[in-house]
Amino acid sequence: MEYRELGSTGIKVSEIAFGAEFLVERPYDDTEELIKACEKAGINFVDCWMSEPDVRSHLGKAIKPNRENWVIQGHIGATWQNNQYVRTREMDKVIPAFEDFMERFQIDTLDFGMIHYVDQIEDYNEIMEGPFIEYVRKLKEEGTIAHIGLSTHNPDIGLLAAKNPEIELLMFSINPAYDMFGSMPDIEEYRKDDAYDGEMFGLNPVRAEIYELCEKNGTALTVMKGFAGGNLLADETSPFGVALTPIQCIHYCLEQKGVDSIFVGVKTVDELEESLKYCNATEAEKDYAEILKNAPKHSFEGQCTYCGHCAPCTSEIDIAMVTKLFDLAKNHDEVPASIQEHYNNLKFNATDCIACGDCEPRCPFSVHIVDVMLDAQDLFGF
Structure with a gap:
């Protein structure tokens, strides 16, 4: 396992991290098995946005014996109401939900307190100008959270976060399919049957700007949706008309400027092992360029992805x-x-x-x- 530093935080995490969303409504034994498999493989980074009580308790219990080895992303604004997940900015719901997170994880300090799921400009402005950010700042001042992060699927929000010095970590949805899109205020837009019917080619330059800003500003950048919800892994569902492997998807994400780690959402140890094959993969196994260049739909042929492989330039041009x-x-x-x-x-x-x-x-x-x-x-x- 290779490790990268999260922006300017000084914290080193595994390139491949554990996204625990599929542990909801699963028995504790499943959680323990996956956490132990992560630890054996050298994974030391986990994200938990889920508000369902048992998944928090199970993760907290499984991680506790080796807590000092783990870096945790926990989300502020993800609540459990009437036996279901609700994203909210209502502080009378936000505060007890976060306190519940800390209690169930059995921790005094959370490594990254994530402002949860901000996809609309109005929501971002409300957060940054109101009691929500005041609460987050208070948590950091008190040492309850060590660093402030934000998660979004919208490039417009990603740009704002990358420019905001208070945001030390941006969790963003990155993969070859989503990277063709510009502004997208609702993640459901990516999933519509006609979402990829138009002409879209290569990495959208706004997204490239986010990645470069994160690298320049020292903002940690972590990846979610690296497999596009699994759609990239099958010919039938891939918007390119051809499947990529988990290894190729992971490599695509880790090659983007500023990216420090990718969270893989897995249900079983076998699925985790498929992603961990990246650690020993050959360059040929990692290569996604030939597939994207020759894809029957939305080919990247002739389209710059700002990867920098063209360097060095005789005239020193970037x-x-x-x-x-x-x-x-x-x-x-x-x-x-x-x-x-x-x-x-x-x-x-x-x-x-x-x-x-x-x-x-x-x-x-x-x-x-x-x-x-x-x-x-x-x-x-x-």
Whole structure:
């Protein structure tokens, strides 16, 4: 197992982490078996957003013997009402639900207190301007939580969180399918039958900006939905028309800038073992580029994913950055001032391209990089 540091926190966690959502309504023995399998494999990071009482109690009991080895993400705003999960910002519900979490996990300090499931701008603003964030700040000041995190599926919220110095960890849904989308205020949009009917190709530049901001700002970035709810693992349900393996999905996520760890949601030890095969996988087994490049639907052929494999550039251009700024700007009637300024501040830009073409054979998606540099020159000027 390899380990990465979570942003600027100084905390090291396993690249593969345990997402415990499938332990709801399962007996304690199942939880204990999976926790022991995680510990044996070197997994030291767990996320629990679930509010169902037993799953919290079971996880707390299973982790307790080796608590010092575990890093825990726990969610604030996930409540249990009338025997069902409810996401809420009502403080008379939020506070007792979080206190219940701490009691059932049998801990005094939670590593990451996650502002739970923020997918609408209005919700984000309400949280950041009201009693919810005041409560979270109080928890941190008192030492009940060590760090503040936030979970979202919406790139617009992800950008706000990545820019907010109070948010030390962003938990975001990342996979090759979701990464084609821009703003998405409701995760159910990803699951609609016609969601992938339009023309979408490659990594959306807004998402690329999130990943880069997290890396630049030292915001920890953890992954949920890495398999797109399992849809990427079968030809019939994959929006690309072809399945990827768990190894390929995990590698895609861990290759994105800023990403520190991916939570895998598994029901059994056998399913966990499928994901753990990543630890000993060959480069050929990890390679997802050939599949995405040649996919019968939504091929990434010719589309930059800002992966940086084209480097090094003879003229020292950050090709991925220039391409991302070009993609962000090209669909506007006029280049937005903020993007133009970012481009102007680059030490080397598209005008420095000598069209040598050395970068193009290294691109896994066969992007015509020299042509992109020429187009960027025309768009941004000299």
